[in-house]
Amino acid sequence: MGSTSPAPGKRDPEGRRRAILHAATEIIVTKGPAALTHRAVASLAGVALGSTTQYFASIDELREAALADLAQEIDQSLAELEASLEPGRVAEILAANVHGFLLDRRAVHADMALMASAMTEPRLRELALRWTDRLIEILAVHLGEERATAIALYTDGATMHAGLHDAPLGEAVLRAAIQALIDSDFNPRSEK
Amino acid sequence: MGSTSPAPGKRDPEGRRRAILHAATEIIVTKGPAALTHRAVASLAGVALGSTTQYFASIDELREAALADLAQEIDQSLAELEASLEPGRVAEILAANVHGFLLDRRAVHADMALMASAMTEPRLRELALRWTDRLIEILAVHLGEERATAIALYTDGATMHAGLHDAPLGEAVLRAAIQALIDSDFNPRSEK
Amino acid sequence: MGSTSPAPGKRDPEGRRRAILHAATEIIVTKGPAALTHRAVASLAGVALGSTTQYFASIDELREAALADLAQEIDQSLAELEASLEPGRVAEILAANVHGFLLDRRAVHADMALMASAMTEPRLRELALRWTDRLIEILAVHLGEERATAIALYTDGATMHAGLHDAPLGEAVLRAAIQALIDSDFNPRSEK
């Protein structure tokens, strides 16, 4: 094909920028946000040390850009979920989707990195909350705000769980919990 | 009183150790694990810079010890929860308890710091999972493994949520979700 | 008009060179010789980064050229002074002239930048001394070498003074001092 990179690592600003950004996300996902250094990025991206600061004014900006990139990846999965959701089969479809997400180590780690970063860096909060908020938004259409929120939190917990354990939760278990939250009663009149 | 520090800052190895450890947990909780430096700890603890390495061979060891300390704090709240749990009122009591936990910024941040650290440092995983695993253990007695797990994950999610938002979830909402998970059916024979 | 730039920024080597040089002098005068960087010059001159090295082999050469340019500006004021000097009214005319010079922040800063640079860079000495030497030359015609030198040094001091204070010396004060130096006796026969 003709549109290959002009020369291996040479003269391709946009490609270079992507390479640096990609290297940054890789490091964040595999080694955590704290391991992000100019040297590590430059080395992994195969560019000169100075190039990292040429494309991103500071290491903070690079980290932020990388996290935003990861957030966008999550946005895409959510968009797919949104498209696939059918009125009567929400629990089933959502469980399958979440299960798939939990099996994707990269996605899980990206999500965790986002939360960990947001914990100490207020500016990143918005980014970290997007995933949860977007899911709530999508589910709220079918289930109402409160059930959507409950499910989103459960999902976040399952993500953490998957990130810390070797094997994530099974799909059946996910479905049962999600179904229960869908069936929940958030406005109990009496003690019943 | 007998349990006063022998002399302010002098000749009390155990007290010194505790002071250092306490300073370390404070820093981790308020500024995040990345902000933990010998200097910061020594300064906050009011001890000499050299003392920190005297009691903890390396900064990693100190961080680990501090996180273990935080994990133990969580263990205590869990022990209290365990003691207060009554067979028929699990949702109610648990919701009240979790709500109290979520209002405790220190506790929430400690939990998040633990998870964030465990994400990149395998050695800390065990520590981070203790909170979830212990809660599951306590609830399993009353609700069975699967419901207990579902609730624990939901609770973890709520903790993250509380850490990233300004105000945590309300108690009523927590109770409704927990109740729903208690009522859930994890062994659906058929499509029902 | 015929002397307009051929095309804004395009195809006008000499205009480009001038733009770069002018930007360099501006930076030196307003921010000091240390603030002179390729990037700053290119940005201020509105040319590409590479152009600065195209016209001036190195940053040192550019700085030197810029300082030479500033020296030339001073030469011009001196030429005007020379033309305006009248035999009997040297003190009066010189004081007025110097006072005008001291009020010109750009001129004062240019002079100071020249001196500061010459202090550490031997190659620039000649440039820095030109101002003083030329003034001496001009005055010597009317007052003799020694009085001319004394007045030039006083004038240099007044320039420094103006550069470091907010308001320069008043014209009357300048005239009195200059007059005194004109009246001075550099060859006292005896103790008198």
Place this chain on the structure above:
Amino acid sequence: MGSTSPAPGKRDPEGRRRAILHAATEIIVTKGPAALTHRAVASLAGVALGSTTQYFASIDELREAALADLAQEIDQSLAELEASLEPGRVAEILAANVHGFLLDRRAVHADMALMASAMTEPRLRELALRWTDRLIEILAVHLGEERATAIALYTDGATMHAGLHDAPLGEAVLRAAIQALIDSDFNPRSEK
């Protein structure tokens, strides 16, 4: 004597601080304020690179401290001048003193470095003006403010001259100029 440096370059905080400061002043005086780098200072002082930041929080602080140190050296010469001044022989004594000062390359360069630094760094102005202001103060006692100022400016100019030329002005020339300024009339009633 017993109070020699404890060990060559080891364990002597105050000595180390002095060594670093001294190295800094040497560099400023011989190579100019711009040549002051941590590496240069550490190397010249014979200490580790990190030591320079241990004693001076930043390079700016170090530069400022060094310039203050140089200013103090000047203060001392001025104190000596003040003590030696006799009512009837001001020109003579001052000329001898200034001549001695101009022969001291270190002192001259220190003064010039101070002025050069103050040019771009407002915080250092006060420091740079001290020399001039103090001299004016000392002379004003004997000669009044205006004559004192005129002489101080002349002296500053002579200092610059000495810094840029190889040989400073002769003592006789200095005396004649100073005497003329002492004899000057700053309040001419008429054209006379």
Place this chain on the structure above:
DNA sequence: TATGAATGAGTCTTCATTCAT
């Protein structure tokens, strides 16, 4: 044991300079 001075590796960042397009 307690202290904090000392060290140097490693981090971010800036810039002069080179050179492919």
Place this chain on the structure above:
DNA sequence: GATGAATGAAGACTCATTCAT
């Protein structure tokens, strides 16, 4: 010639760690 991407050498600064006192 013009452009700006690319490079790597410093520079400032931080900090874990060592060790003399």
